[in-house]
Amino acid sequence: MKIESKIKNYSVEKIEKVLSKKEDILKNIKFRRVYFFIDENVFNIYKKSLKKIVKDDQYLIIPADETNKEYIKLADYYKWLIDEEFMRTDILITIGGGILQDISGFIASTLYRGIKWIFIPTTLLSQADSCIGSKTSINFKGNKNLIGSFYPPDRIFIDPAFCHTLSDEYFNSGIGEIIKFHLLSDMKGYEKLKDYIFSKDLKNEDRLFEMIISTLKIKKSYFDEDEFDTGRRNLLNYGHCFGHALESASNYAICHGEAVLLGMAFADLLSLKRKILSQEVYDEFQKIYYNHYPDFNIKEISSGQIIKYLKKDKKRIGKYLTMVISKGVGNFEKLDDIKDSEIKNIYRRFISDYLQRVD
Amino acid sequence: MKIESKIKNYSVEKIEKVLSKKEDILKNIKFRRVYFFIDENVFNIYKKSLKKIVKDDQYLIIPADETNKEYIKLADYYKWLIDEEFMRTDILITIGGGILQDISGFIASTLYRGIKWIFIPTTLLSQADSCIGSKTSINFKGNKNLIGSFYPPDRIFIDPAFCHTLSDEYFNSGIGEIIKFHLLSDMKGYEKLKDYIFSKDLKNEDRLFEMIISTLKIKKSYFDEDEFDTGRRNLLNYGHCFGHALESASNYAICHGEAVLLGMAFADLLSLKRKILSQEVYDEFQKIYYNHYPDFNIKEISSGQIIKYLKKDKKRIGKYLTMVISKGVGNFEKLDDIKDSEIKNIYRRFISDYLQRVD
DSSP: OEEOOSSOOEEEEEOTTGGGOHHHHHTTOOOSOEEEEEEHHHHHHTHHHHHHHTTTSEEEEEOOOGGGGBHHHHHHHHHHHHHTTOOTTOEEEEEEOHHHHHHHHHHHHHBTTOOEEEEEEOSHHIIIIITSSOEEEEEETTEEEEEEEEOOOSEEEEOGGGGGGSOHHHHHHHHHHHHHHHHTSOHHHHHHHHHHHTSSOTTOHHHHHHHHHHHHHHHHHHHTTOTTOSSGGGGGGTTHHHHHHHHHHTTSOSOHHHHHHHHHHHHHHHHHHTTSSOHHHHHHHHHHHHTTOOOOOGGGSOHHHHHHHHTTOTTOOSSSEEEEEESSTTOEEEEEEEOHHHHHHHHHHHHHHHHHHHO | OEEOOSSOOEEEEEOTTGGGOHHHHHTTOOOSOEEEEEEHHHHHHTHHHHHHHTTTSEEEEEOOOGGGGBHHHHHHHHHHHHHTTOOTTOEEEEEEOHHHHHHHHHHHHHBTTOOEEEEEEOSHHIIIIITSSOEEEEEETTEEEEEEEEOOOSEEEEOGGGGGGSOHHHHHHHHHHHHHHHHTSOHHHHHHHHHHHTSSOTTOHHHHHHHHHHHHHHHHHHHTTOTTOSSGGGGGGTTHHHHHHHHHHTTSOSOHHHHHHHHHHHHHHHHHHTTSSOHHHHHHHHHHHHTTOOOOOGGGSOHHHHHHHHTTOTTOOSSSEEEEEESSTTOEEEEEEEOHHHHHHHHHHHHHHHHHHHO
């Protein structure tokens, strides 16, 4: 899969047993030295192969923790690269999920105003969603993704086998975004989604890879003519307005894709209340989300906290709150007229529905 | 002057008495609120007009100090904008020189992944050089410009009258870059430069504006097909390799353009020693630089310190040091084979020449 970008063109390739294919990863690139950013979990699980790969190179192990993608914290990673004499002719390879991607991407776009960068996503979320589209996102004083840049990796390699070592919550997090994108596509994509979601083995590598590529293609169709996110690409934030607020308010107690799932459910409830979505469609969507809901103590989070973070949403354009809502499969809209009181009412009902489901 | 950029197209306009033309600055832009970043010196000098302009808006006064464009320090400015509820539909106006531009530009490119930004350069250096080309540069732990992005302002307004309130060193700093660009152009540009440099009133507004536009045009010709600085644009670093090292080693005791002047003189000495530049041309260039040399205690800086910072030059591509050198007017080359010992030898001679001149 080739992707054109105003920054630079790049590619996504499937590669099996990727951690033993260093030559393939680097083929036809000129470089002086290789540096690695590796997710701590991934390093512990795949230590044996990874130690072989990095033996002549510099590498840094980074825990995939939201606090590590804070603006201030990034100074440590810049410092490491500079101290280790990283040069413009060198190459950074990132092995990890979305948090490692965000850290690496922001640094890759800004160190020396741009360096060579290869990304090997190891979570389902980063394979099926974040790896393309060239966005990088950095937190600022606990506020999610307020800072960022547009900078794609030069190459992305996908090995669906990583799903077997993901925790349930990380797997569900990826499923959350796979659901979102297929709801944003069309009836054909929606049927494909239902076939997959209600099938038995979600981790069958071939089927999973098919869903990953299908998701990436839908995403690409949304940013192809709007890379810098000034119009249609906005709709990809379905589930993200409430989702981000929930992530921030819970201090990242749940994974991103899980928060997005709840965010879609919340947005659907708003659509239902405004009679934009029928009860029937609403119920069908709920069935798709349901099995992938996170189990966490939502009662600890007040509507006041949610509203506080919704006010910091970078997509807001006026004095009211913003949310992307669904009018049905492939039919979405960004609302900019939501009052605090509407959020409060819906949040009350949302909590009671959620508690019934996860009980 | 219209400039096309991969990020966004933008314009440079002359505007007299710019600080009383708020409506013109903002005409035909949709926005919610205006926020200002204003250089402390400029604010003190033009307090009366500025207080009128900013009366209904948020503004932040920032001293034009290199330490304020440190990566860590920028967190304060992001925080101010976020705390003051800056939104994507708002607009940031920067009034100041290159340091204010770098701070604002990096923040404008990364806050919410890009905001609307207008720049009113108030130093000769920022009017004649840095305002176009879309580079933003941030220091990292005392190392100059290691971090940065590509992001132009939406609009740039030039009022040459600001030159009358510039200190000599700031004026000379701009002259330094005006010299550099005309040396990088052709014989016609070189003759124009000599006419101007050896004329009486360098601050005549019409002549100065003509030189500003001439400089911007030369610069544009260098980045038109190389916005992201992968080839020809590199040559604009003439004077900057040694210049940046001198700035860092002296803890920014001299202005940027003055350091670039000394950097050109140093690079020319290297060309002379390598017999790439004739004694005659070398002497002629020296005459152009001479009146604009800064007066500072260069003996305090050792060749070891210079080499330490040259090693951190982001343009290096191999194990040796890098420098852009002159082979004559409009004829430049980037060398990547410079050894520490060559720098040491030339630096000894450079110091003795410099001391003779400024004595």
